[in-house]
Amino acid sequence: MRSPKDFFxxxxxxxxxxxxxxxxxxxxxxxxxxxxxxxxAAKVPDLAKKTDVLLGNxxxxxxxxxxxxxxxxxxSIAKATDFGRTQLWTRVNSLDSPWVLxxxxxxVTEIGDKLDVIMVPKVEGAQDIHYVDRLLAQLEARAxxxxxxxxxxxxxxxxxxxxxxxxxxxxPRMQGISLGPADLAASxxxxxxxVGGGHPGYLVRTDPxxxxxxxxxxxxxxxxxxxxxxxxxxxxxxxxxxPYYGPFGDIRDVVACEDQFRNAFLLGCVGAWxxxxxxxxxxxxxxxxxxxxxxxxxxxxxxxxxxxxxxxIDGKMQDDASVKQCRVVVELADELAATDPxxxxxxxxxxxxxxx
Numbered sequence: 001m002r003s004p005k006d007f008f009x010x011x012x013x014x015x016x017x018x019x020x021x022x023x024x025x026x027x028x029x030x031x032x033x034x035x036x037x038x039x040x041a042a043k044v045p046d047l048a049k050k051t052d053v054l055l056g057n058x059x060x061x062x063x064x065x066x067x068x069x070x071x072x073x074x075x076s077i078a079k080a081t082d083f084g085r086t087q088l089w090t091r092v093n094s095l096d097s098p099w100v101l102x103x104x105x106x107x108v109t110e111i112g113d114k115l116d117v118i119m120v121p122k123v124e125g126a127q128d129i130h131y132v133d134r135l136l137a138q139l140e141a142r143a144x145x146x147x148x149x150x151x152x153x154x155x156x157x158x159x160x161x162x163x164x165x166x167x168x169x170x171x172p173r174m175q176g177i178s179l180g181p182a183d184l185a186a187s188x189x190x191x192x193x194x195v196g197g198g199h200p201g202y203l204v205r206t207d208p209x210x211x212x213x214x215x216x217x218x219x220x221x222x223x224x225x226x227x228x229x230x231x232x233x234x235x236x237x238x239x240x241x242x243p244y245y246g247p248f249g250d251i252r253d254v255v256a257c258e259d260q261f262r263n264a265f266l267l268g269c270v271g272a273w274x275x276x277x278x279x280x281x282x283x284x285x286x287x288x289x290x291x292x293x294x295x296x297x298x299x300x301x302x303x304x305x306x307x308x309x310x311x312x313i314d315g316k317m318q319d320d321a322s323v324k325q326c327r328v329v330v331e332l333a334d335e336l337a338a339t340d341p342x343x344x345x346x347x348x349x350x351x352x353x354x355x356x
Contacts, residue, residue: 012138027271174239
């Protein structure tokens with residue numbers, strides 16, 4: 001185990017200093033694209049204007065015979081594109097694959113100055129992060145990078161969930177963790193073939209009325225991922241990093257997608273993956289606090305004064321815990337408004353309305 005005194009020391013001579021605090025930037029949607037697909041590559045400059053994060057995917061959904069083309073495509077796109085405020089991430093191949101070493105060597109040495117985060121799939125424990133951490137330091141030193149690359153883990157194995165707390169705290173590079181429901185379902189031997197979302201067979205049923213056990217009993221579909229998301233959120237919060245919901249595979253079902261994203265948002269996630277342009281706007285809407293919620297939070301903070309004691313506002317008791325909750329909403333709103341003029345105007349208008 002590394003000494004706490006050495007936790008923030010570079011792991012290679014000449015590597016940049018590891019970050020002491022993870023920068024919190026808007027990342028409501030991590031939009032995936034295949035950099036080896038020419039049609040998708042052509043859309044990247046336009047997508048960069050609409051998304052918080054663009055992720056060049058090298059792993060799943062890229063066939064084995066196209067891995068090198070996808071890697072080369074990402075290098076070309078990164079060099080040719082001005083991403084503005086949008087972050088550029090990549091998901092490399094899994095650590096047990098024959099491609100991941102070339103992924104890391106190529107990307108760090110050729111476009112390390114354009115990349116923000118490297119997403120690592122199927123992380124089993126802290127040992128996987130330690131390996132990537134040291135290798136990145138060596139490659140950063142070779143490339144002469146001055147800004148350290150951050151690491152994002154995907155929680156998609158039973159071992160990963162069991163070790164999520166140690167994964168979250170394994171390196172100062174850790175930016176966040178995403179839920180990977182499809183691979184996690186397979187790892188757990190769950191009996192679902194859906195990619196994220198609920199399942200009609202996972203339900204609770206109201207008690208019977210009288211002797212009839214079949215009539216009049218309502219069922220309610222449950223969330224297969226509630227436990228895992230909640231545990232992931234706790235692990236991330238404990239270590240000062242960011243939790244994300246992963247993919248929602250049914251592109252057509254925009255209603256259920258929005259519901260699932262909102263569940264994750266309410267539990268503490270800061271964003272989710274978008275697999276199709278239609279999901280970009282869903283994530284932007286869901287992971288931005290509503291103007292009404294922001295206005296209410298600002299009112300509570302203002303009326304609480306120094307934040308101590310308790311007050312009644314519209315018949316509801318508010319105290320210091322209320323202020324802490326409201327500050328979470330207001331701080332997120334301020335971060336988003338700083339880069340989104342339309343959202344900033346909506347927040348200001350709602351606040352003025354509630355104050356009048």
